[in-house]
Amino acid sequence: MEISLFMSKIDIWLWRFFAALSLFLHSPICYSDKAPNYSFMRDATGSPTTSYYDYIIIGGGTAGCPLAATLSQNFSVLLLERGGAPYNNPNITRLSAFGAALSDLSEASPSQRFISEDGVINARARVLGGGSALNAGFYTRAGTKYVRNMGWDGGLANESYRWVEAKVAFQPPMGRWQTAVRDGLLEVGIVPNNGFTYDHINGTKFGGTIFDHNGDRHTAADLLEYADPKSITVLLHATVHRILFRTRGTTKPIANGVVYRDRTGQAHRAYLKEGSSNEIIVSAGTLGSPQLLMLSGVGPSAQLQAQNITVVMDQPHVGQGMYDNPMNAVFIPSPVPVEVSLIEVVGITGEGTYVEAAGGENFGGGGSSGSGSSARDYYAMFSPKATLLESNSMKLSSAQPFQGGFILEKVMGPLSTGHLELQTRNPNDNPVVTFNYFQHPDDLKRCVRGIQTIERVVQSKAFARFKYADMSFEYLLNLTASTPVNLRPPRSGPEASLPPSAEEFCQHTVTTIWHYHGGCVVGRVVDGDYKVIGIDRLRVIDMSTVGYCPGTNPQATVMMLGRYMGVKIMRDRLTNNMQICLLNICLTLRLSTPVNLRPPRSHPGASLPPPAEEFCQHTVIGIDRLRVIDMSTVGYCPGTNPQATVQGCEDHERERDSPISR
16 A cells, blocks of 8 residues: 555654653553552641651652551651542543543642753653652563662562562553564564563563553552551642751751641641651652752752752752653554553663563543643643644544554663752752753664664564555654654754654654653762761652663662662661660670679669760779880889889899790
8 A cells, every 4th residue: 555545644643652652651640449548648738737757758659658668667657748649530540541641731730741951841740659650550670780789689679579569560461562562572683582570681571560450550659558557647748848957066967857838838847756767768759859958958059059048068969960761762553453552562682772662542542631631732742832733733533543553762771961950949840950862972872773673673574464564664764753752953954854864863753761860879969878978867769869770660679679778777777776785785784793892883773774984983893914014104203214224124024924934
């Protein structure tokens, strides 16, 4: 069939494709029909003006929820989430229901759009469960090398992954489209076939998902089912404005509380209980964590002073080292129907790229935001300009079928790095973010290799039934590149009508896969235990601490990290407490044994372990096998010059102690 017969349909397909691309990879918040009855979760409006806890966790996202659930087993925990709950929302939790969350630009939306200075439209979560409530659901662990390089204990990491997987990970059914992509990857040499696995292994694999067999989404919020309801409080619509520090009479700042506001704007304060091991933990996400540190006075001093923020500690690395993995996709119209599928198959090429796929009919359909969303809302996913569709003269119908899918490549790492800066002092406003996509030449080389792999898969025998035979790959690239998917300058000049080179395609069609990270990187802002360097009782535990994205999708590892660090914190506290307990026992036993003729302890606290000063006073004894032989022992100078006398004493002692004299 001639290509010209398909042009009008392809234009419509492309618009639906790029709407679908956003919807698939960052699909809207889905709400479980079987919402857990969390007695400890409530709106912040009714919370007390002042409260006290062992741990205060800022951000109920992918890391914050498992961290809070774990710590609540032994301690009192306050979890503060600026968004709402991912349950009982009109948007049904079905794979076929897309569109509402990311197209909803209202203040009540579970996602908050931001546009990087690179011209790439992006989003951050504003809901309990964080990014796990908005993504495509792909579940895969980090590789063993990554775990080792991060300094994590492999055994505890695996235990923590299994703890997460018991609640939220499933094996999806694999349809014909995903099977064809898998077989195509194997045919072009992305081997071996690793089958279904959560593990990150070079080759082609079929990964996990956080959608169950009924098509319902499970998020990090479900991990709160592990929490002790008597020890945890989860407050929704609680936006933290700053962290409080004690600085007087200390060698370095000590975090001791937070100020948060409820949805009415009423201010509340939460403080740490007495105890040097109690902590505030920031898990507000890659944008939220560095932003909150700076709003609290921890960051580059010049930037803080420009916003009239009192500098608590000049920390120039806060907001630096921002990374986002570039993603480029190729749309492939299909002559046969394609089942709806999210990311399920991945080719881990070993060449710095990951190749994935998603497809299905009516990508633009389904879902209801309850705010009058139209087709325009969906397609505006990649542009805030209301006139975008009109300027391209697109006439769209919700009944128009979308038949086909896309194959995408994600650059691993990446190596290119950017930065984040405050725009205002309002934590609800987005900071200014620059990622510098493809700034490092190796990132662009990796993208080119990924596009070349996609070309080989599309041309493979295994994928032949899902591609029009007379559509060349160059035609598909040009078709995709002609659609504005970002706000970067379009191709121009005489060659703009020609098929783009792979390098041009990467530069002009780059989008995000929502795996951005950094800003509070380990070794720069936090140490290996995620404690903020130079500040006591403050940690950051989330993707902002990562300088290299963990594998094909980070969500499994971020949930694991929340559990991992919760267990580690409890173990460290137990070890410290045991050491103190053993020391007290030893001191008490030693004190109860008469070692001298001094009066025994007799005050009311005599039965308690003694402080160090009292122990020294009451247990002082003589020391065997120790002498002092020099002028320090003399109370009166021996004659006109003491050296002969001192020499004689030393000779006498040597003779007395020699084996011959004994």
